[in-house]
Amino acid sequence: MPAIIELSSISKHYGSVIGVEHVDLSVADGEFLTLLGPSGCGKSTLLRMIGGFEVPSTGTILLSGLDVTHLPPQKRDVNMMFQDYALFPHMTVGQNIAYGLKMKGIGKAEARRKAEAALELVGLADKIDQQPHQMSGGQKQRVALARAIVREPKVLLLDEPLSALDAKLREQMQVELKHMHDRLGITFIMVTHDQTEALVMSDRVIVMESGRIAQGGTPEELYERPLTPYVANFIGTTNFVPARITARDADETHLDVAGQPLIARFDRVPEGDHVRIGVRPEKARFLNGSVSPGNALTGKVSEHIYHGTSLRTAVTLRDGTEFYVDAMLPFGMARAETPEIGSEVRIGMEPENVFLFEGED
Numbered sequence: 449m450p451a452i453i454e455l456s457s458i459s460k461h462y463g464s465v466i467g468v469e470h471v472d473l474s475v476a477d478g479e480f481l482t483l484l485g486p487s488g489c490g491k492s493t494l495l496r497m498i499g500g501f502e503v504p505s506t507g508t509i510l511l512s513g514l515d516v517t518h519l520p521p522q523k524r525d526v527n528m529m530f531q532d533y534a535l536f537p538h539m540t541v542g543q544n545i546a547y548g549l550k551m552k553g554i555g556k557a558e559a560r561r562k563a564e565a566a567l568e569l570v571g572l573a574d575k576i577d578q579q580p581h582q583m584s585g586g587q588k589q590r591v592a593l594a595r596a597i598v599r600e601p602k603v604l605l606l607d608e609p610l611s612a613l614d615a616k617l618r619e620q621m622q623v624e625l626k627h628m629h630d631r632l633g634i635t636f637i638m639v640t641h642d643q644t645e646a647l648v649m650s651d652r653v654i655v656m657e658s659g660r661i662a663q664g665g666t667p668e669e670l671y672e673r674p675l676t677p678y679v680a681n682f683i684g685t686t687n688f689v690p691a692r693i694t695a696r697d698a699d700e701t702h703l704d705v706a707g708q709p710l711i712a713r714f715d716r717v718p719e720g721d722h723v724r725i726g727v728r729p730e731k732a733r734f735l736n737g738s739v740s741p742g743n744a745l746t747g748k749v750s751e752h753i754y755h756g757t758s759l760r761t762a763v764t765l766r767d768g769t770e771f772y773v774d775a776m777l778p779f780g781m782a783r784a785e786t787p788e789i790g791s792e793v794r795i796g797m798e799p800e801n802v803f804l805f806e807g808e809d
């Protein structure tokens with residue numbers, strides 16, 4: 449797919465504060481891309497620069513091959529949906545949506561027709577003459593979306609579009625927004641600090657850390673092959689345990705973890721011998737005493753944490769590290785079937801599911 453947006457060495461500094469630092473990023477036409485990271489990592493700043501609401505300190509922004517770095521928002525084929533929806537309270541829904549079109553010199557009748565079509569697309573065709581205050585949070589969110597797409601931008605920018613909604617509605621809107629993207633066929637760039645949202649909605653996720661890109665990839669790539677502990681911990685949960693490399697084979701790394709041997713089969717092996725392993729709680733399981741030894745760590749059960757659909761068991765390894773094991777609670781499985789607190793257990797894991805990271809200084 450051709451790139452619709454090309455960011456080269458984009459930085460934004462506010463005095464001594466770094467908003468964004470040296471970001472290189474290419475966005476494919478039609479892609480649903482998400483910028484993910486904790487508060488203050490530079491997501492909104494990067495998005496605002498793409499939208500033209502902020503001028504980069506350094507670097508260039510190409511839109512469909514054209515340098516738009518210093519063009520104002522209205523001169524770009526890009527539209528932004530704001531966090532707080534920014535609907536005009538004294539205008540009807542239809543007027544809110546048609547407003548931007550009138551600014552562009554489009555006649556009243558045609559503006560109304562386009563507003564109707566946009567509302568149809570977000571499932572609110574019958575609400576065109578209502579006032580924003582008569583609408584629920586989810587409906588306002590859809591109106592804001594209709595207003596953002598009515599001008600048919602090539603790229604839609606969404607800054608935390610679902611953050612004002614309650615959990616249930618947010619979950620529903622995640623899927624709706626994704627379907628909307630598929631129907632419209634335009635490029636979406638979304639900002640969120642919610643990893644689930646990013647995984648559920650995006651074709652590709654860019655994880656940001658202190659103004660820089662920590663890692664970019666499909667949701668599966670980021671989840672299955674995080675490059676750093678930061679990414680492994682920001683997306684999903686990861687158990688980290690200090691380890692020492694005892695031997696390096698072509699495709700296997702032999703480790704000593706809390707005095708026990710363990711094998712990892714990971715595509716990147718750190719240089720030094722003092723490393724950290726990372727294991728997802730749901731990729732570990734308790735081994736039954738009678739089966740063959742397997743790739744396992746021994747520890748003592750310290751706590752059960754009930755999650756409804758799953759049970760998290762905290763195990764204290766021999767070196768004192770706390771290690772979580774998640775087990776789904778399928779139909780009919782009782783909590784009583786999980787190992788008791790205080791009992792000695794062996795935690796088995798496939799070598800493919802053992803991440804390897806640099807050790808801590």
Ligand SMILES: Nc1ncnc2c1ncn2[C@@H]1O[C@H](COP(=O)(O)OP(=O)(O)O)[C@@H](O)[C@H]1O
Pocket residue numbers: 462465466467468485486487488489490491492493494
């Ligand atoms: N207008 C501004 N003036 C000064 N500092 C700013 C401004 N906008 C953002 N920042 C700083 O830049 C950094 C990134 O902010 P932002 O992009 O809003 O983060 P995010 O959207 O990831 O929460 C933060 O340290 C923030 O305080």
Ligand SMILES: [Mg+2]
Pocket residue numbers: 491492493639
């Ligand atoms: Mg923000």
